[in-house]
Amino acid sequence: MRKKSTNSDAVGISAGVSEAIQKRNSSSKSPVFPTGKGAKGARKKTLYAASAKTRALIGRDNILATEIRRYKTKPLDCWGKAKELRDKYYKNMWEVAGRGGILASGSTATPRDLLTGFGDFDYIGGEPYCAYFSDLKPALAMECYEALEAQGFSTDPCAYMRIYWGSILLDKSPWGKAPRPTFYMTIHVCDHHAKWYQFAAERYGVPLITFQWPHSFTAEQLNLNIEYMAGQYWDGIEKIERIVGRNCDDEKLIEGVQTITENMILWARISEYQRFIPLPFDTKHLVSLMVPNVQGCHRKETTEYLKEVLAEMQDRVANQIGVLATERARIWHVNTPPWFALRMMKYPHLWGAVIAGPSAYQGMNAYWIWNDDYTERIPGKTIKEQGVRLATREDAVRFIAMRDYSQVGYSPGMIGLYSPMDPNNRDHETLRQMEKYQCQGAMLHVNRGCPPQSTGVLSIKRYLAEHNLPAMTYEGSFADPRDLNEPQIIDSMDSFLESMGLSKLSS
C-alpha cells in the first residue's frame, strides 16, 4: 500500500511560517485555541471584548436615520471586459482538448499551478461552472437536479455538485455537451467536493487525483501539514506526468506559480477596497468580476484584467464614486449569495444600505496573510516581496503549500469552513471584517446548498449579538431556488433593516 517516499520528503517549511503561527497563537489579540489545562479561562477572555472599532460602529447607529449624504455614482468600466473574458475562458475549456491540450476539472481551490508545467491546458472549477447554470441557465440547472433525483440522489448535498452530476447524466451544459476532462484533480476541501469528483471520474472512466488539507492548531502541526501538502503536490505532478505522458517543465511551473500568486494578491487587494465609503463596487458586481480570476487565475491575461479592475476601484475610491448615491449604512454578508436571486443583494438600496460582503468572494482565489501584529488580515506579499527564490520543483510545491495554507481556516470567508474548532475564530473574524469594512449589521446565509459553508453561522449570530451588532439569518441555497423563499426573506430584511434604525427612502 505504501510506496517508498520520493526525494520531495526533504521539502521543508521556512522558519517564518512556523514563527508566524507561534506568534499568532501567543498574541492576545488573535483568536487563540488553547489546548490542555487552562483552556476554560482563555476561552472566556476572548468572548466578550468589544473593540473600540466595534463600539464606534454601534455609535454610528444613532446617525443612520437622519444623516443622508449624496455620493457620485457611475456604471463600471470593466464590466464588458469581465464578460468578454468569462465567455472566452469558457469557450476555451470546450476547445482545449480538441487541439491536443489538457482539460482538468475539480474544486476551484485546487492549485492549478500544478498544471502550468504541461503546456496548453485549461481547468474547470466546478463551483463557478455550476453557479453559471444557476445564475444564467436556471432551466438547465433544474433539469440537472431532476435528472439526478430521478436516479435516487438526495436533495441535501451540495447544489453545485448536483448540477454537475446532473449535467453529466444529461450530457448537457450551457455550451453544448458536458465536458469530459482528461482527468480530475481536486482538493478534499469538504466531503461533497471529494465525492463530487470521485463520482464524476468514475462516470467518465478518467483518473482522479486528490489532495487533502489538514488543520493545524500548533506550529508543530503546521510544519507537519505543510510538509504533507507539499508532498501531495509533488506526487500530483508525477501523476499528471504519467496520465498525459509528458514531463512537467519546471521553469513553466515556476512561472505559473508566480502568475497565479500575483492574481490571487490582486484579487485580495481589489476586495480590500470595499472598506471605503461609499462602497466602490456592488456585491453583485464583485461576484461577477471575480469569475475571470476564479476560472482563469493561471492566465497572464487575467493579470492585466485584474490590474484594470484595481485601477478602476482605486479611481472610484479617490473620487468618492459609489454604487449607491444615498449610502448611509453597510451590511456584511456571510457565505455565498443565492446566484439565481442576486437582486436580493440590491434590495437594501431602498433603505440606503449596501451589502459590503459577502465574505465568500474575498476568499475565492485570493491570497491573504496576517498583518505584523496579527490583528488584521491583509493581501499577501508577492514571491519577490517575500524574498523567496523559486528555482526547483521542490521550491514551487513548498511555496504553493504555504500559500494555500492561508486558506485552511485562515482566510477571510473561509473561516470555520475548513477549521473545525473555529466557531470562535470565525466569530472573531466576522467581527473584524465588519469593523474593517465598516458594516453595522450582518446577513448570515444558512446555505442549504453548501452545508459545510454554513457551519458556525449560528455561533456568529450569537457572537454579534453579544457585541450589540444586529444580524439576521436566512435559509436558502446558492444554487437551488427550491430551497429559498424570496418574499419571506425580503420581509425579514425589512424587519432587519428597520431594527438597524433605517427607514425606507422615499425615492
Add this chain to the structure above:
Amino acid sequence: MFEQFAQVVGDRHQYAKDYKAKTGDRVVGYFCTYVPEELLYAADILPVRVMGGHDPQDMAGPYIAGIYCPFCRDVLSERIRGNYDYLDGIVKARSCYHMRQAFANWVHYFPHEYWYYLFMPAEASSPRSHPTLVQWLGLFRRSLEEWTGKTISADDLRRGIEVMNTNRSLLKRAYEMRKNDPPAISGKEALPMVMASQFMHKEEHSRLLGKILEKLPGRQDGPKAGRPRLMMLGSCDDYTEVVGLIEDSGANVVMDEQCTGSRYFWNNVDLEEDPMSAIATRYLERPPCPQKDFPERRRFSHIRQLMKEYDVHGIVFVQQKFCNPHEFDIPVLSKMFKEQGVPTLFLEIDVTVPVGQFRTRVEAFIETMELELA
C-alpha cells in the same frame, strides 16, 4: 445472555461515573471510531464514545442549524443537558463536518480540561498518508503525556494495543457465529454488544464477551433458521428499535457495515510492526467510512465480500437524515445491488425512530423476500 451489554448501553453515563469513582482514572469522550483508543488505554484513560440520547427535544437548535445530521445535533444536546459533565477530555479524529461541528461546539461552549483534534487522512492509498499519520499520532501521544503527566512507554503502547486487539478479535469471533443458519447471535443482540464495547473498559467487555462466546455453540434460544438474511448499511446507527423491528417482522440481521458494528472492530493492529506505525496502518486500512474512501473506493468491494461470506439476501440502508457522506454512496450502491438482483430497503432516520411508519415497509420488504426465497 446479552442483557448486560444492553444494560451498559442504557446506563452508559452511570457506568463511566462509577468507573471513574472506582479507579480514579480519567475518562475521555471520543467523537469518531477513527480515534485510536490504543493510545488512550496506554495512557490509563477510559475512552467512551460520545453518542446522542434520542431525546425528542432538540436542544442544539440555537447552535447547529437544522440542515445538519440529527446525530451531531443529538450529541450536542446531550452535552447541553449535562449528561457528559463527567468527561475529563474529548478527542476527535477528522471525519465529516457534521460531527466536527458538534465537537467544535463542545470545545467552544463547554470547555474541558483537555481536547485534541487529530488529523486522519482520507486518502488512505496515498504514500504520504502513513508517514504523516505516524507523526500526528506522535503529537497526540505527547499531548496525552503532557496532560496526564505520565510517559507512555513502549510497554504501555503494547498493552494498549493488546487490550484493543483482544476485544476486536472477540467481537469478530462473535460475528463469525452469525454466518451460520440460524445465526448464533441476533442483530438486536449484536448491536448493543458492539456499542457496549465503545462505552465499557475493553478488558471488562472482553471478559464478559469471552464467557458468552463459550456458551453460544449449544444455544437453543437464538434466532430461527430459514429466514431472510439481511445486512444493515449505515453510519453511527444506534437504533436498536430498527433492528428489533426488522427481526420481529421475520428476518435475521446477520451482518452490518456501520461504525457501531463491524467497521469498528474488523481489523487489528499488527504487533510485529513498530507500534505507532502499526496503529497508523490499522486505521488507514480499516474498512472505510464513506468519508475516508478515496481516491479509489475500497468500501464497495468490502461490502460485496461481507455479503458473500455471510450469505446475505437483502440490504437495509439505515440513513441518518442529512448524513452527506452516506447519501453520496447509497444511490451508487443501490444501483450495484439492483444489478446483482439484491433487494434493498431504504430507511431514513432522525433523532427518534418512527417505528410505526417503518413497520409496514419493513414487513412488505421481508414478505417479498420470503416469496422469492421460497
